[in-house]
Amino acid sequence: PTSQLFNIVTGVINSRSEVIVVTLSSEKENSLKDKFEKAGVNVVCLDEAGVLGIKGLSQRLLGLINDGAIECVHTQGIRSDMIMSLLTNKVSVRWISTLRNIPYLDYPAQYGKFKGWVMAVTHILALQRCKNLVVVSHSLKKPLQRFFRRNINVVPNGIDTEFYSNTNTPLDEIATIRHEIQLSPDDRVLVYTGVLEERKNLVSILNSIDKLDGFRLLLVGDGSLADELASHPATKIGKAVLVGAVSDVRPYILMADAFLLLSKAEGLPNSALESLSLGCPVILSDIGPHQEIKEKANNCAQLIDLAEDEGLTDFLKVRYDDWIRGLSQGECREIADYSFSARVNSNAYQELYRLGKS
Structure with a gap:
């Protein structure tokens, strides 16, 4: 606020x-x-x-x-x-x-x-x-x-689209961070930024990531679920990385292929809008506020039905690669600048x- x-x-x-x-x-x-x-x-x-x-x-x-x-x-x-x-x-x-x-x-x-x-x-x-x-x-x-x-x-x-811009972000930090967390060029990188709490459905997300190969999830933030997420099998084998709280989330979003937020409830999440402004497409839970983002973001946003136990797993396994390939350069940024x-x-x-x- x-x-x-x-x-x-x-x-x-x-x-x-x-x-x-x-x-x-x-x-x-x-x-x-x-x-x-x-x-x-x-x-x-x-x-x-x-x-x-x-x-x-x-x-x-x-x-x-x-x-x-x-x-x-x-x-x-x-x-x-x-x-x-x-x-x-x-x-x-x-x-x-x-x-x-x-x-x-x-x-x-x-x-x-x-x-x-x-x-x-x-x-x-x-x-x-x-x-x-x-x-x-x-x-x-x-x-x-x-x-x-x-x-x-x-x-x-x-959101401040001038601040959340790839032309206004220290890009040299990205290479340093990628090296520190040992990201491979072949990794499909997903990022979450925000508080680590139950409402954000993070345990369910890690359950999905644990079932898949080739994906790395960066959890940027801190909160009450930090210890539970740190002991999750996906974290222990390196598929999920607990980054912790940072002063600047931009490098982490820019190194990601997509932003992930499967909250049970939201107002209108800044984190998703910031990601769009940085040119990063978003995967969101199918709730009212996220539907409103989807209406304006079109193909730059994908909605996951929380009622489906394997909704995220199936999307990442079957449709994710085609979705990413189908996005044009600058599409997400243009949507953020025009609408948000x-x-x-x-x-x-x-x-x-x-x-x-x-």
Whole structure:
């Protein structure tokens, strides 16, 4: 979400509008604050000490809005949405909110059943006061629309196609990495980037890779499943390689023949869009958000039915080689630039900023 925010606000700055990014508490590790400030964004923290509740934060935000003559507020996240919902009758600004998940599915799984349901209800009630709600895919809109009288807007995620470009990636790193993980020129290389957790169906993927010859799977990232994946037979014999967390995923995607993501649930995954932007076709689970990528990516995306136990195995064994050979050079990159770029994403939000009503 923070990377998406960066893409949006840099586009707004380029359109010569003034932007302030407001954080609710002090920055922690892996903060992108420096990146925002280098781009000319003013970053303001409401509560450096981290002692204020929702009401206290709302009062500080109210002061900032009034003092700064703010015209539009864009929130993302449950606390920000709750804070802004308390101010709807006190300010005349336009309020846009982006929801990137389905609260009643995501929160109970993450925070426990009781706390998760309370959070979900609270979040939805807060968003019902927002006249300009945005979700990142039609698959999210469909189950959520019943909770809202106003139409929900859909703005797909956008990625920085200039950064995720083979012309902007240190290619010498690829040769070094290939040597380190002992990739053969004959290996058909698949890559996964992201968190290593149960929702991503990674054990099932390794089960398929274990049955096939000639494929190598790179798992780039870290998470709760790391130990289990490290002890999997496919990893022990080198068919799967646990790379771990890295600061730059681009070399790993560029050395791959295809990107692989068989999640049980997603919003609209940046990792798949980043791969397309780097010219890497994608193999995705047949779920709603991935179907939306498929509609625009056409032959650069293949969908695997999770209900079929051998779906991935059969695809890789029977149809994979013909699919890869049938792709034209630059096809995936062109799709990403036209449909999923940060420019397209930011322009869509700027229309809401101009046309939205408080």
